[in-house]
Amino acid sequence: MSGVEIQSSLSNGNDKKEASHDDDIRHLRDWLPKQPHLPPITNEQLSTFxxxxYYSLERTKKTIDQYYTxxxxxxxxxxxxNPKKPEIQKVFDSVNFVRVPEVTPKGGFRIYFASLxxxxxxxxxxxxxxxxFIMMTDVNLMHETQVPGYVLVLDATGVCLGHIPRISIPMLKKFLIYVQEAMPIRLKQIHVINAQxxxxxxxxxxxxxxxGEIIEIIQFHKPGNMDTFYDCVSKDILPKELGGKSKTIETLHSENKRKVEDSTDYLQALEKTAxxxxxxxxxQPKGHGEIFGMEGSFRKLTLD
Incomplete structure (x- = not known):
């Protein structure tokens, strides 16, 4: 696949020797002047990509281009x-976005958690x-640039039939293309817990x-069956509500919200430059169709 390579949590990837890293940066620096549509990119950003x-130069080039495109x-x-805008504040008051402080004992993976x-x-x-969610990841990627891997945990508690018409299919498609092909992260696992x-x-x-690579790493865990989830993610590092020893979801969400709000200037600068x-x-310039494919005439789902 193009873009960020997604591998199972048992894989170490195909990292090159660290000694070749400087050569890779020089190669990308030589490549960038031939891409006048891209903004200035620092060596630290190139290292993140x-x-x-996994230090594949061709994949890195495709991911860089897709990220900014x-x-x-x-x-x-x-x-x-601007995370301080009323509509974003309303989201923070209705959805939890948590960055678990501790990484997984096996692999050193960072866990992101979301729930209603x-x-x-x-x-x-x-x-x-x-x-x-994107603002949260942008802020955390600013502080952590080369995490071994990420685990995304989605708690489906409270999700009901009435939520479905509120999903915009074109926007969902664009978001998933960004996550799969453009975000400079190593996505290792996706867990949906309380999956009714x-x-x-x-x-x-x-x-x-x-x-296909994403589908392979998604696991669903039915309500009352957390053991299968704990087999993949260490229970101890999770928030208290999930049986762990970390802080509560409410506390972690509040801390993350404050961190994002404190980074408003960074986010607004990123919006202008990235x-x-x-x-x-x-x-030829890339049009919407080339980037995202055909969108069709629908905007939202119906329950007809």
Whole structure:
């Protein structure tokens, strides 16, 4: 696949020897002037992309291009990145976004956790929830640039049929393309816990936009069956509500929210600089169809 390589948690990837890292950076520095549509990129940023792509130069180039291209092409998710705006504050009051402080004992993977605070579908803002999640990851990637791997945990508690019409399929598709092909991370595991029957319907919506490598690392854990989850993620490092010894979800969410709010200047600067200029791309500019494929005429799901 192009973009960020996704591997199972049992794989060590195909990292090159550290000695070749400087050569890779020099190669990318020679390549960048031939990409006038891309913004200035620091050596530290190049290192982050290289690490995420297991030091494959070709994959790194594709991921860099896709990262800046998608961020320019989807203003709905990548503009107005001010976590203090009322609509984003409303998201933080209805959805938990948690960065677990401790990494997994095996692999040193960072865990991100998300769950609903407010179960009322009318209070679920799908688009701004995606934007808030992206802002959270942007801020944390600023502080942690070369994490061995990431584990995403989604708690489906409170998800019901009424949430489905609030999902924009085109926006979901764009978000998943960004996560799978552009984010400079090594995604190792995805767990959906408390996965009641409605999760199957939501998964069916998302599955056409998921790459095979992603599908292989998704695990569903039914309500009351956390043992299968604990087999993959160390119980002790999890928040208290999940049986662990860490802080509560509420406390961790509040800390993460404050961290994102304190990074408002960084996020707004990133919004201005982290995007491609298609008018300067060598050859033909990339259109929406080339980046995301056909979107169709629908905007939201219905329950007809």
């Amino acid at each position: 290289l690490h995420a792509c 998608v961020r320019a092409a989807v203003p709905e998710l990548f503009s107005g990145c 605070q407010n179960f009322e579908p009318a209070n679920f803002d799908f688009e701004n929830s995606l934007k808030a 029957a409605i999760v199957d319907k939501i998964y069916a919506i998302a599955k056409p936009f998921l790459k 995007k491609a200029d298609e008018s300067k791309r060598p050859g």
